[in-house]
Amino acid sequence: MAGEAEALNRALADCAAGREAGVVAILASEGRQLLGVARRILGRDDLAEEALQDAMVLIWRRAGQFRREAGSARGWIFAVLRNRCLNILRDGRRLTMMDPADLAAVQEARQGIVPVEGWEILAGQSKLRDCLGGLDGQSRQAILLAHVAGFSHGEIAARQDMPLGTIKSLIRRGLVALKECLS
Template sequence: MDALEKIKLPGCIHRGADSVSFRRAAQPGPPSKGFRMAVNAAQSHGTGIEQALAACAGGDKNALRRIYDQECPRMIGVAQRMLKRRALAEEAVQDSFILIWRHAGRFDPQRGSGLTWIYAILRNRTLSILRDEKRMETDESPIAEEAASEEDDPETVMAKLSDAKALRGCLETLPAPRRGMVLLAFVQGLSHGEIAGKLGMPLGTVKSWIRRSLLALKECLG
């Protein structure tokens, strides 16, 4: 798996680097006002983020740590203003640094500054988490469970994850509770209902978490 798993990023996030998940590859979109303010504030300090991103693209883990040390507190604040919960803000920032590490080679300084690129990733991760949280709330209703599309069916997604070695590596990036659900379903062969009973969780939540985890695995392998 990624060398990033071996990087410990303490400080403004209180979870290990293996507590992250991959959900959606960030494609920088138009930044919101809050994100523009964060970028402008960071740019005023003369950061050298572009050089650090180039170093990350070359596999320099210390360069990622420099970005983290410099931007993590500000990124947490920006994400928390949108998500309203510290834990979700930490998740958004943690996921963003995984994506920064994996995709640093895609950064093009001709298209914008390094900070704009980084905060666009954070913005997209934050919006993705907001969508997922709303979907999880909706999925707990019986109507939503019946309306789940075939495209999101876990068996359909799992069938596309054919590289066993890569899959094991991507599984390690999932938070432990979600990884456990995936293993219960596809290693022990438990149904969603059996998993819900075993874990004492609503069936809709179990379905949503498994579907969310499998889509994250699909993106990680993509």
């Protein structure tokens, strides 16, 4: 695990220095998982591929902004992809090109991405799974809805029938607890 983390740190350093090897290394080690996350959030292969490509360009351009002391290289890379996916969802123009029935199916599928029960399958056997298990159910669900399914805080508040501020607090406190647990 430490070797993988250091390899991603080196890959980001290569990107920051303008070396193509950095992008190649990131895609070789994380490409399948990145594409899977994008597919899960966007619900369409073509948009997922576009999001991954855009994210890699952003990673290439902004790799110099990565700070090891702020978090892991893997977390930073996945955050760039997640933000790109959310921007695509918020933009909506790509989704309006779909037939209304297909758009409804994508939105419906997105609702079921994060199960209330059996969420453990999302993290697999890992320290992340153990740390997620240590969170209260509301915080865990809000974090999974935001970071796995790609819902905005407002969408989560509406889905959970809770005030927006409460959802933001649950996510913030849950992420702090996760960071402490994973450190």
